[in-house]
Amino acid sequence: MDWIAILLEGLSGSVWVLVRMLVVLVPIIVVLEMLRESGWLERISNKISFIARLFSASKGESFPIAVGGLFGMTNACGVLIDHKRSGVLNKKESRHAAEMVGINHGWIDDPILFVVIGASLPITVFAKIVIAILWGKLVSLRKKGKQ
Numbered sequence: 001m002d003w004i005a006i007l008l009e010g011l012s013g014s015v016w017v018l019v020r021m022l023v024v025l026v027p028i029i030v031v032l033e034m035l036r037e038s039g040w041l042e043r044i045s046n047k048i049s050f051i052a053r054l055f056s057a058s059k060g061e062s063f064p065i066a067v068g069g070l071f072g073m074t075n076a077c078g079v080l081i082d083h084k085r086s087g088v089l090n091k092k093e094s095r096h097a098a099e100m101v102g103i104n105h106g107w108i109d110d111p112i113l114f115v116v117i118g119a120s121l122p123i124t125v126f127a128k129i130v131i132a133i134l135w136g137k138l139v140s141l142r143k144k145g146k147q
Helices: 003-038 040-047 049-054 059-071 073-086 091-103 109-116 121-146
Strands: none
Touching (some): 003 040, 040 049, 040 059, 059 091
């Protein structure tokens, strides 16, 4: 066995996947910042907040959930931290929003990244929808039970 050839092939394959992922993620992050600075992200969040309310989320929780759904967990966590520090969310709301972001994150970037590495788009999206609805409903029922 030629171990050096195996290592070089693995390394080149890994670098190629990282480059493809960066090509996808960097524009998404740039668009997110542009939408945030222009105020459009808040407008989008208000338009889709009814989805968050289906899972017993408050108005303050809907913005981080929307950011997570559209742009991924990392960006949503930044918004969630900002909302918590500024007093928009109390401890209970921030925990619920974090749980919802954990379940419902990355509706744009995750499927694209999975397709980039060779997964099937319909299967990826279908699995995300089923798991998000079922788990999200469980989390919202738990929240209602604690109130």
